[in-house]
Ligand code: BGC
C-alpha cells in the first residue's frame with residue numbers, strides 16, 4: 157500500500173494522507189540552521205547542534221506521536237483545524253504534503269478554506285521561514301483567526317528536559333510589535349537569542365504556554381485558539397512560547413499570505429544590550445527585513461531551488477528505469493546531504509541529545525557526499541582528523557558545535573582510524589587536491605600537536621599494524637563497525653554502556669572485518685604513498701597488508717565464508733563451529749571488496765554463502781542463526797531479540813557492501829538484485845509493512861526472525877545513504893573517480909541495454925553513454941572520447957570548463 161507518490165518533475169514526494177504509518181519527515185537547512193518537519197508540520201529546530209542550541213522543544217516517544225511542531229491553527233466559527241491535521245486532528249476535506257529538496261509544503265482544506273504552509277530555511281541565513289497562504293474558496297465572506305505557535309526550548313536540550321528545578325525559573329522574553337524575542341539565559345552567559353515573528357501586524361500574542369494552551373490543555377486544544385485570541389502573556393520562567401494571532405476577513409476568492417519566521421541571532425559580547433535588560437535587536441531587524449515581502453520570500457525559494465539543481469547536476473543518470481533514475485538523481489544524493497550534515501545526531505529516532513558526529517559515521521558519509529560540495533568535505537575531513545589521538549586512535553564521537561571529542565565515549569573502536577583513510581582517499585580521487593595532505597591538523601584538538609594530514613593517515617595505518625592479535629588479525633577493541641559486537645565488555649549490570657564497559661585494549665579479541673578494511677584502505681593508503689614518491693613506505697605498507705591478507709585467508713576463513721572475529725578467549729565468532737551466529741554479513745562484504753580471495757575462489761564462495769544463508773525477500777540479514785539469549789562474551793548484539801538491529805536484522809548499511817562485492821566479481825545481475833531489495837522507490841508499494849519514509853533509507857528493517865519481518869526503524873541517519881550512492885554510482889553504473897581520472901567500469905544487470913551519465917569531475921563535464929546492446933553484466937570493449945578511441949577505460953583528464961562526450965561499449 158502507498159500513502160503518496162513520487163513527483164519526479166518537482167523532485168518531491170507527495171503524501172496524500174496525514175495518517176502515515178509513522179511520521180514521515182524532511183530536513184530543512186543544510187548550513188547552520190536546521191529544522192526537521194514531518195508530514196503534519198511536526199518537528200523542531202536548532203542551530204548547528206541539536207543538543208547545545210535547540211530552539212524548539214520536541215517530545216520524543218510521546219503518545220500520541222509528533223505533537224510538537226511548527227503549528228498553524230485556523231479558527232473558522234466553532235471549528236479549529238490545522239492544515240497538517242495535527243495536533244487538533246480535525247478531519248480535513250483535503251490534505252497533501254510535498255516534501256522537496258530543503259522545503260516542505262503542507263496544504264489542508266476545510267469548509268471552503270485552503271491553507272498552505274510552506275516551510276524552508278533560506279540559504280545563507282539562520283532562520284526558518286513558514287509562509288502561510290489562506291484562501292477563501294467559498295461563496296461567503298470568511299472571518300478567520302489564524303495562529304502560529306512554537307514552544308521554545310531553553311537551548312540545552314538535555315537540561316531543558318531534565319533540570320526543571322532551575323529552568324522553570326529562567327525563561328524570559330521581550331515583545332516588540334509582531335515580534336517575540338526568546339532570550340532565556342541571555343542575561344548571563346549566552347550571547348544568542350531566538351526571534352519569532354510575523355511580517356504583518358498581529359492582533360494578539362502569547363508567550364507563556366499556560367496562557368496559550370491552558371495548564372491542563374495542550375497543543376491539541378489550545379485555550380487561546382478556542383477563545384479566538386491570545387492574552388498578551390509575558391513569560392517569567394515556566395515555559396516560554398511564541399504564539400501570534402491574526403484575524404483575517406477574506407472575501408470569496410480572496411487569499412492572504414503571511415510569513416512567520418523563526419530565527420537565531422548571535423551578538424558580540426560587547427553589543428548584547430542597548431539598555432539595562434534590553435537586548436540588542438539590530439541583527440534581528442535586519443533578518444526580518446530580508447523576508448518582509450512575498451517577492452523576497454519567492455526569491456529565497458528560487459535561490460534554494462537553483463542551489464539544489466546545481467548540486468544535483470554533478471551526477472545525473474538517464475537509464476530508462478524510472479525508479480532508478482529517481483533514486484540516483486534525487487533521493488540518494490539528498491539523503492547523502494542530510495547524513496553529511498547530521499551524522500547520526502538528530503532525526504525522529506536520534507534525539508540529538510545523545511550522539512554528536514560519529515568519527516566512523518562522518519568519514520563514511522563523505523563517500524556519498526564528496527562530489528556534491530568538495531570544499532565542505534575538505535573542511536569536514538580536517539575537523540574529524542583533529543579529533544584523532546597521537547597514537548592514531550580516535551574519539552568515537554565529537555560535538556558539532558565545539559568540534560571537540562566526546563570524552564564520555566572516548567576511543568577504542570579499532571576500525572575508526574581506517575575510516576579516515578577511506579574518507580580522505582575518496583576526497584583525493586574526486587578532487588585531485590593533494591594540498592589537503594599538507595594541511596597542519598592538531599591531534600586531540602591541541603594546536604601544539606599539529607601535524608600534516610598525511611601524518612594522521614600514517615598513524616591511522618600504523619595503529620592497525622601495531623594492534624594485531626594472536627592470529628595476526630587486528631584487535632577489535634571496544635567494537636568495530638558493528639558497535640554491538642562487544643568482545644571485551646562482559647557487562648553484567650543493567651544500564652552499563654556496552655560500548656564503554658570493559659577494557660578497550662583487550663589483547664586477544666580480533667576482528668576479521670577490520671582486517672578486510674585494512675587490506676582495502678591500506679592499499680588506498682599505499683597508493684597515496686606512491687603518488688607522493690614515498691616508495692619505501694609504500695612497499696613496507698604493502699608487506700603489512702599482505703601479512704594481514706594471509707591471516708584472513710587462513711585464520712579468517714571458515715571453509716565457505718569469512719569468519720567474523722575471535723572472542724576474548726580466542727574462540728571464533730561467525731563460524732560453523734558456533735551454535736548461533738555462524739555467518740555474518742560484514743566480513744563477506746568488506747573482504748571481497750578488498751579483493752581477498754578473488755583469484756583463489758574464496759570471494760565468490762563467501763558471496764554464494766551470503767545468498768544461501770542470509771538473503772531474504774526484504775534484504776540481506778546481518779547474521780544467522782540469530783542469537784537467542786544474552787551472551788557475556790558477545791555483548792550488545794545478543795541483547796536484541798532475534799531479527800532486530802545487529803542481531804540478524806536487515807541492517808541496510810551493509811547491504812550495499814554485498815552489492816559492491818558482487819560488482820567487484822562482475823556479477824551485475826546479483827549486484828543490482830541486492831541493491832533493489834532495500835531501495836526505497838522499489839519498495840514503496842509495501843509502505844504499510846515498511847512503515848518509514850519511502851523516499852529514504854532506514855537504518856534497519858526487521859529480519860526474518862522477527863515477528864515484524866519487513867518493518868523498518870530509524871529512518872534517515874544511516875551510513876546506507878552514502879554507501880548506496882557509492883555503490884550504485886561507482887560499482888554498478890561504474891563511473892569511478894580515481895587518482896588519475898574518471899574510470900568507466902559498469903557492472904549492471906544484463907537486461908539493462910545502456911544508460912547515460914552526465915558527470916561533473918574536476919571542473920569538466922563528461923557526457924557518458926554506455927551501450928550494453930551485448931547484454932553482458934560486466935566488461936568494457938571500447939571507449940571513445942569525443943569520437944576518438946582511447947586505450948583502457950580511464951578517461952583522460954579534460955580541462956576545467958570543457959565538456960567531453962564519451963561513448964562506452966560493453967561486451
Ligand atoms: C545500536 C547501534 C549503535 C550503537 C551506538 C546501539 O544500541 O544498536 O546500531 O551503533 O548503539 O550508539
Ligand code: NOJ
Pocket residue numbers: 500514516517636637638639640802
Ligand atoms: C549505527 C552507528 O552509527 C554506526 O557507527 C555503526 O557502524 C552501526 N550502527 C552498526 O552498529
